[in-house]
Amino acid sequence: TVTPNVVRAALSEDKLIDGKKYSIGVIDFTRLLPSNNRFVFSTADMKDIYFIDDISSISATVELENYDYERFTLPGNRIKLVSDGSMTAKFEDVTNVVVVGPEKTVKTMTPFHLTGEATLPEDAKAGVIILPVTIKLPTHDNCWTYGSYTVKAVLK
16 A cells, blocks of 8 residues: 555656656565554655655555564574585574564474575685575565574684
8 A cells, every 4th residue: 555645746758667657665575574564755765756746755555464474593504605616604593584474374384494595705714704694485485584684604
């Protein structure tokens, strides 16, 4: 749901998407929880468009009825190192991973439904390092992880 759902505005045709739409912003699913599903976009940040109506923001609410979340620990052995193959890594577990999805789905999930990928930076050296980790749910395309995560690794 978008509020207001209609506004009077003017903009150049070349700023329209498919000749009909104008993007007011992007909703990042990693910020989407059943309790955090309303996003506000300031009209001051929309430089390509002139609002005839006197509005300062547009809000979007994503309907998440019958959605819930569960916390999991991603086992370190379920994390894959993305690198050129010159190093190996042993990962610690990633705790408090928040998985959001339909209530019935997240209630039946286990940590073994999660996988992770950590990309090795080019300048990495052997030793202990903290890396960003992308957590995936390969068997559940209707679920996602909330937030961003890091993992402690020992590189060899």
